[in-house]
Amino acid sequence: MNKMEMALHELAEMDELAAQRSPVHQLHPAAKLIATVIYILVVVSFHKYDLGGLIPMVLWPVLLFQVSGIPVHTCFYKLRIVLPLVLAVGLFNPLLDRAPLLYLGTIPVSGGFLSMLTLMLKGTLCLMASFLLMATTSIDHLCGALRKLHVPGLLVTLLLLTYRYVGVLTEELAIMTDAYHLRAPGQKGIHVSAWGSFLGQLLLRSMDRAQELYASMLLRGYHEHFHYAPLRPFRGKDAVYLAVCAAVFVLLRLLPVTQMLGMLVV
Amino acid sequence: MITCSNVSFSYETGRPVLQDLSFTIRDGECVGLIGANGAGKSTVMKLILGLLPCTQGEIRVDEIPVGKETLKDVRRKLGFVLQNSDNQMFMPTVYEDMIFAPLNYGVSKEETEKRVDALLEKLGLQELKHRHNHKISGGEKRMAAIATILAMEPEMILMDEPTAALDPYNRRIVINTIRELPQTKLITSHDLDMILSTCSRVILLSGGKIAADGPAQEILRDKELLEAHRMELPLCLQNAAVPLYQT
Numbered sequence: 001m002n003k004m005e006m007a008l009h010e011l012a013e014m015d016e017l018a019a020q021r022s023p024v025h026q027l028h029p030a031a032k033l034i035a036t037v038i039y040i041l042v043v044v045s046f047h048k049y050d051l052g053g054l055i056p057m058v059l060w061p062v063l064l065f066q067v068s069g070i071p072v073h074t075c076f077y078k079l080r081i082v083l084p085l086v087l088a089v090g091l092f093n094p095l096l097d098r099a100p101l102l103y104l105g106t107i108p109v110s111g112g113f114l115s116m117l118t119l120m121l122k123g124t125l126c127l128m129a130s131f132l133l134m135a136t137t138s139i140d141h142l143c144g145a146l147r148k149l150h151v152p153g154l155l156v157t158l159l160l161l162t163y164r165y166v167g168v169l170t171e172e173l174a175i176m177t178d179a180y181h182l183r184a185p186g187q188k189g190i191h192v193s194a195w196g197s198f199l200g201q202l203l204l205r206s207m208d209r210a211q212e213l214y215a216s217m218l219l220r221g222y223h224e225h226f227h228y229a230p231l232r233p234f235r236g237k238d239a240v241y242l243a244v245c246a247a248v249f250v251l252l253r254l255l256p257v258t259q260m261l262g263m264l265v266v
Numbered sequence: 267m268i269t270c271s272n273v274s275f276s277y278e279t280g281r282p283v284l285q286d287l288s289f290t291i292r293d294g295e296c297v298g299l300i301g302a303n304g305a306g307k308s309t310v311m312k313l314i315l316g317l318l319p320c321t322q323g324e325i326r327v328d329e330i331p332v333g334k335e336t337l338k339d340v341r342r343k344l345g346f347v348l349q350n351s352d353n354q355m356f357m358p359t360v361y362e363d364m365i366f367a368p369l370n371y372g373v374s375k376e377e378t379e380k381r382v383d384a385l386l387e388k389l390g391l392q393e394l395k396h397r398h399n400h401k402i403s404g405g406e407k408r409m410a411a412i413a414t415i416l417a418m419e420p421e422m423i424l425m426d427e428p429t430a431a432l433d434p435y436n437r438r439i440v441i442n443t444i445r446e447l448p449q450t451k452l453i454t455s456h457d458l459d460m461i462l463s464t465c466s467r468v469i470l471l472s473g474g475k476i477a478a479d480g481p482a483q484e485i486l487r488d489k490e491l492l493e494a495h496r497m498e499l500p501l502c503l504q505n506a507a508v509p510l511y512q513t
């Protein structure tokens with residue numbers, strides 16, 4: 001497998017994860033989508049020094065990983081490219097904000113250090129929540145849910161087609177790199193002299209394919225809006241899931257849970 | 267019914283691909299469109315479907331002239347199996363691809379399910395139902411692509427090389443399926459044996475023109491005619507033994 005095929009493989013793996021069966025997978029996509037959005041909003045809303053308050057929010061993704069049977073390492077493996085970027089965001093805070101904010105025993109902890117940790121945790125939690133949504137809901141169901149929530153059809157179709165186009169592009173790239181290497185044995189990567197024509201060909205080929213795929217959709221009755229994979233009706237258990245999630249998130253946000261636990265222990 | 271009257275076509279490059287083509291395919295007829303590579307077979311199909319604009323001449327599908335305003339009605343009637351199955355399947359799994367068209371055309375969920383299952387069984391593809399489209403073999407994809415079009419239950423079916431890439435067993439299934447389909451059919455293929463056993467009539471394209479149009483049994487037995495247009499008799503009609511490999 002060349003690198004491109006590997007990328008394709010990973011993309012397909014997300015689809016496969018989403019096709020598994022677990023209580024989380026079986027929840028209504030709209031319930032999962034709204035719960036995830038609330039979760040992210042709540043996580044982001046924590047104050048920059050409120051690391052203690054944020055920590056209990058870790059419980060939700062951990063619980064979801066357990067119940068959905070999706071291995072945590074898969075999540076971190078798939079996020080390996082974006083995660084460092086997210087973690088890098090707060091890296092300069094310790095330099096900018098050096099005033100000691102609290103003392104761990106006698107060691108002073110600066111506000112910048114604390115806000116860096118909070119920012120890193122926020123980023124990681126948001127990524128994990130998004131990953132869990134994608135890993136337990138197929139893109140079609142997700143788009144179906146977006147439509148149910150009255151997100152404009154054009155936007156949703158754009159999202160879906162972009163997702164598909166990435167697949168087409170990667171597939172073409174995989175075929176072309178293979179064809180190249182079969183006739184350029186022992187060469188590492190693609191020689192600079194071939195980049196121009198290679199890229200041009202890639203674009204033409206993937207556009208051709210995208211066009212033909214689109215034609216194939218039109219020929220099968222597609223007209224501006226997708227009939228996404230039919231969603232099952234929104235049931236009581238979905239409402240319960242959503243209500244419980246929302247209530248717990250808001251409680252965790254409003255109550256100083258960590259302090260209360262601390263007091264219980266002391 | 268599909269009618270082409272005096273159709274000419276060239277791609278942007280300007281070289282004429284089709285010149286003054288006229289023919290009618292009557293309801294229920296199964297017509298084979300044959301010709302050498304590059305003769306313009308796929309182009310004819312794309313023109314009928316309105317995928318390419320018909321700038322000269324006129325094409326009618328059931329008396330509806332194919333044009334921008336009528337595309338929706340025309341395409342409702344036609345099912346098209348593309349020459350390249352990779353470009354036919356755009357949903358993640360075979361099943362999702364199969365339900366795409368019926369749902370778009372307002373067929374109920376239950377009816378769609380029934381159709382899909384019946385078709386998969388008929389084509390012997392039950393095992394493929396929930397497989398991922400990019401993880402099935404070329405021939406499997408071809409069978410699945412045919413299934414997605416049959417699930418549409420169109421009034422007319424256009425097939426571009428339906429048996430290419432199929433093993434003899436699957437080829438036989440496709441041939442039998444085509445023979446049983448009551449719809450009007452237009453089939454292009456280099457598999458002349460398949461054309462011989464499915465089509466009553468053959469149109470031979472050559473150099474963008476119709477070189478012959480008549481009963482399949484006559485045209486496909488006409489060795490001189492076929493050879494004059496870079497083709498050969500169907501294998502089943504070739505008496506000469508196949509030259510064997512010799513050391």
Ligand SMILES: Nc1ncnc2c1ncn2[C@@H]1O[C@H](COP(=O)(O)OP(=O)(O)OP(=O)(O)O)[C@@H](O)[C@H]1O
Pocket residue numbers: 277278279283301302303304305306307308309310349
């Ligand atoms: N997009 C295009 N742009 C320019 N020329 C094209 C394009 N597609 C096809 N052609 C040319 O038009 C002619 C007819 O092509 P077409 O695909 O219809 O042939 P065909 O009979 O289907 O051949 P085959 O048996 O190989 O499938 C060929 O000479 C081809 O080179």
Ligand SMILES: [Mg+2]
Pocket residue numbers: 307308309349426
């Ligand atoms: Mg062709």
